[in-house]
Amino acid sequence: MDPRPTPAGGEELATRVLSALAGLFVLFLVLWAGLLLILPALFLVFLLGTLELKEMLARRGIALNLPFLLGGGGLLFLFSLPPLYWHFPQVPWREVALGLFLMGSLSYELLKGADLTRFAFTLFAFLYLPWSLGYVLLLRETPDSALGLWTLSLPLVASFATDIGAYFVGRTFGQRKLAPEISPGKTVEGSLGGIAVSFLALALYTGLVREVFPFGLLELWLFSLLLSLAAQLGDLVESMLKRYCGVKDSGRFLPGHGGLLDRIDSLLFTFPLTYFLVVLFT
Structure with missing residues (x-):
């Protein structure tokens, strides 16, 4: 089978990217x-x-x-x-x-x-x-209104990086199913790719704002690992819920992205964990 995307697939990917960018702009503005x-x-x-x-x-x-x-x-x-x-x-x-x-x-x-x-x-x-x-x-x-925006951005960066890493690594190298009864498309290789990309993204991000996040390398690795695992757990929980209800998407919120719950599922787990970790680390 030809692995190259079809025109329809390319159009769908373009729709997903454009709607994601629009959603991110509104999100960060808020x-x-x-x-x-x-x-x-x-x-x-x-x-x-x-x-x-x-x-x-x-x-x-x-x-x-x-x-x-x-x-x-x-x-x-x-x-x-x-x-x-x-x-x-x-x-x-x-x-x-x-x-x-x-x-x-x-x-x-x-x-x-x-x-x-x-x-x-x-x-x-x-x-x-x-x-x-x-x-x-x-x-x-946390810790105040001036620095709180940077703190709140941590779970967003970790979740989005995990999603991107898991998607592309999984599509390229994925062989072993991660949770076949819940989400057949997810693979162990994709999960590891999500963890790696999340670490790289957080390392770059916290390096740019070092005065806000004075993490050591070991702390950063633990931080990113836990957030990436939480993001993947949130994704799997929503997949389990959709399978239980017999639906493919939770709704129609963003073109090419399914419902709102499909977009925030990982954040529902990374927001609380980030708060606990930031309080613990700082």
Whole structure:
């Protein structure tokens, strides 16, 4: 078989690249603007992702408790705002939001039919989307508003580099399947390629902003390895979810890229991990 891409394949790749560049431009504009723009943008991402998840799960006859999920997610975003931690550091704000969500949604099921499947998947959606996305607000102000943009860029660089490395190395050298029952297209070689490209990208990136990230080589290797593995885990989790629901893409968000969840799946795992690692390392 001729390995060269067909014209249609070339057009599809061009569409993917152009839509990705447009998405990246909007993304970095929002992140640069700070919390006032990030907060509504996060809620929009959360809303669109929730609707995609709702449609996917509906194919399996599973419903989500949307009022509690959207209300609890909005509350969690507000409770993830850094000024709360600056003025009241003794209060575990995010855990308070999680506790209120759990008590409220469980009480609802006790009074309205005791649908434990709905409760379980609503809790999963809460942890999968707003809980993970809320770390964006904390990262944007870590260690302060001036340097927070650089900190927040770490999971973006690691995730995108992992995705690019895994794609091209996997297509060129891929032989052994990584998780054939979940995502037959992913290979061990692609996974290793993603880890290597992520390390190279972070080494170059942190070298350019050395005053912000004074990592040693060993620390940087551990940092990039964990972030790359988290990005691949997030990708596999979403693949498992799509296979469970019997869909190819989570939706139609960007031309050539599928749904919104298809684009942010790795970030949902790298955002929280980055926050924990940055706090630990610095």
